Amino acid sequence: xxxxxxxxxxxxxxxxxxxSLLSLLKELGIxxxxxxxxxxxxxxxxxxxxxxxxxGSKRLFAACVxxxxxxxxxxxxxxxxxNYRRMIxxxxxxERNHVCAVCVQNGHCELQTQxxxxxxxxxxxDYLVPDLPMDASHERYVLDHNRCILCTRCVRVCDEIExxxxxxxxxxxxxxRVIAGLNQPWGDSDSCTKCGKCVQVCPTGALTLRGSTVxxxxxxxxxxxxxxxxxxxxxxxxx
Amino acid sequence: xxxxxxNPREDAAPAAPPSNGKIRLATVWMGGCSGCHMSFLDLDExxxxxxxxxxxxxxxxxxxxxxxxxxxxxxxxxxxxxVDHVKLAKEIxxxxxxxxxxxxxxxxxxVTSLRNRLQVDDLLTKVYHEGPxxxxxxxxxxxxxxxxxxxxxxxxxxxxxxxxxxxxxxxxRIWTAVSALLAGQPVEFEPEMRLFG
Ligand code: SF4
Ligand code: SF4
Ligand code: SF4
Numbered sequence: 350x351x352x353x354x355x356x357x358x359x360x361x362x363x364x365x366x367x368x369s370l371l372s373l374l375k376e377l378g379i380x381x382x383x384x385x386x387x388x389x390x391x392x393x394x395x396x397x398x399x400x401x402x403x404x405g406s407k408r409l410f411a412a413c414v415x416x417x418x419x420x421x422x423x424x425x426x427x428x429x430x431x432n433y434r435r436m437i438x439x440x441x442x443x444e445r446n447h448v449c450a451v452c453v454q455n456g457h458c459e460l461q462t463q464x465x466x467x468x469x470x471x472x473x474x475d476y477l478v479p480d481l482p483m484d485a486s487h488e489r490y491v492l493d494h495n496r497c498i499l500c501t502r503c504v505r506v507c508d509e510i511e512x513x514x515x516x517x518x519x520x521x522x523x524x525x526r527v528i529a530g531l532n533q534p535w536g537d538s539d540s541c542t543k544c545g546k547c548v549q550v551c552p553t554g555a556l557t558l559r560g561s562t563v564x565x566x567x568x569x570x571x572x573x574x575x576x577x578x579x580x581x582x583x584x585x586x587x588x
Numbered sequence: 589x590x591x592x593x594x595n596p597r598e599d600a601a602p603a604a605p606p607s608n609g610k611i612r613l614a615t616v617w618m619g620g621c622s623g624c625h626m627s628f629l630d631l632d633e634x635x636x637x638x639x640x641x642x643x644x645x646x647x648x649x650x651x652x653x654x655x656x657x658x659x660x661x662x663x664x665x666x667x668x669x670x671v672d673h674v675k676l677a678k679e680i681x682x683x684x685x686x687x688x689x690x691x692x693x694x695x696x697x698x699v700t701s702l703r704n705r706l707q708v709d710d711l712l713t714k715v716y717h718e719g720p721x722x723x724x725x726x727x728x729x730x731x732x733x734x735x736x737x738x739x740x741x742x743x744x745x746x747x748x749x750x751x752x753x754x755x756x757x758x759x760x761r762i763w764t765a766v767s768a769l770l771a772g773q774p775v776e777f778e779p780e781m782r783l784f785g
Binding site: 442446448449450451452455456461462464465466468469470471472473475476478480564 | 689692695696697698699701702704705738741743744748751753755777779780782783784785
């Protein structure tokens with residue numbers, strides 16, 4: 350693949366043409382905050398945390414869906430970007446009901462960690478306090494809309510990796526919701542194979558194992574890499 | 589809907605040492621479970637260091653009725669949940685140089701705000717009317733303070749200069765914050781000390 354040369358935070362670097370800016374930044378060891386991105390799933394530029402500034406444009410660009418380009422001049426942690434990142438995180442906390450102290454994901458949550466890392470010490474916006482249900486109809490798992498950040502990792506893993514496409518989104522803006530099937534109780538879904546992939550990739554306490562209590566839920570994404578290496582390179586590591 | 593952002597690092601004025609050389613420290617218990625104060629007491633021997641430098645001028649662990657004047661640093665545990673909290677919070681702001689949201693309930697509303705999706709009347713009915721005793725409304729008897737329709741974090745009512753997250757904040761966080769404030773420095777935490785919950 351042809352090599353492109355670009356400038357990142359005032360340093361000259363090179364990348365592979367066609368690769369995403371986010372993957373290059375990660376290779377360079379630059380820590381980029383992300384929530385909707387997950388190695389092994391398609392990127393959608395939804396959470397906007399990986400936004401960067403590109404010289405010559407007032408717009409901000411989500412690094413996960415921006416390909417590297419020859420001559421690009423990129424800034425990843427300007428004050429403007431850091432402020433927006435904090436605002437995004439505060440808006441996520443204000444939009445649903447996050448009460449970490451009594452959440453199953455407490456201590457192992459990507460949203461909670463990103464908030465702390467990005468300097469969020471409080472939420473400047475009024476909490477919307479939406480009246481949202483939980484779906485506990487599935488025999489193994491629970492969906493709690495109160496903790497969902499609409500990252501669609503569940504939608505993508507179920508569609509792209511499991512091939513069942515149980516999940517999708519309905520509604521718009523703050524009224525958006527993750528739905529199973531055609532908006533039916535998850536437990537009634539005929540297409541769900543009960544594989545649990547959506548639960549493991551969910552960054553928050555929105556998808557959890559049935560019966561887990563406060564701070565008990567921990568997730569692991571290793572299976573994604575394992576499956577993809579197996580499928581793409583025909584290397585199945587059973588060790 | 590946007591509120592003025594209170595950034596502790598920019599706004600917090602250093603606590604000027606008062607005449608006897610000691611910082612006038614207050615701690616307040618609003619809509620919280622007192623867990624933050626329990627954690628404060630867990631400072632154990634560090635409390636001796638603390639009170640070598642500070643006088644405790646108001647606190648649930650000291651028997652004082654009025655919030656005093658000229659307080660240097662006030663730690664507020666708990667969210668704003670009733671009309672008494674509103675009145676006291678405003679007094680605290682007027683009489684304190686530095687106000688600190690102490691623990692998740694003060695910072696986010698946390699557990700105290702779990703009731704926010706319910707109507708206050710439904711709440712009182714559930715807890716009192718369907719239980720023993722009569723429903724207190726607060727407005728008539730002056731004994732039970734009336735509940736606010738919604739519990740809010742402290743900084744949504746008054747300006748707050750620093751935040752100590754945690755439910756409850758552990759002693760490392762409390763000591764990091766308190767020792768910075770005693771030294772007249774802004775409160776700064778490492779990311780892992782900033783986690784809610
Ligand atoms: S999902 Fe994460 S941020 Fe939300 S309440 Fe649970 S632990 Fe906190
Ligand atoms: S358990 Fe598996 S099949 Fe069922 S919704 Fe989740 S990812 Fe899809
Ligand atoms: S349920 Fe979890 S994975 Fe799915 S959109 Fe919500 S936060 Fe993301």
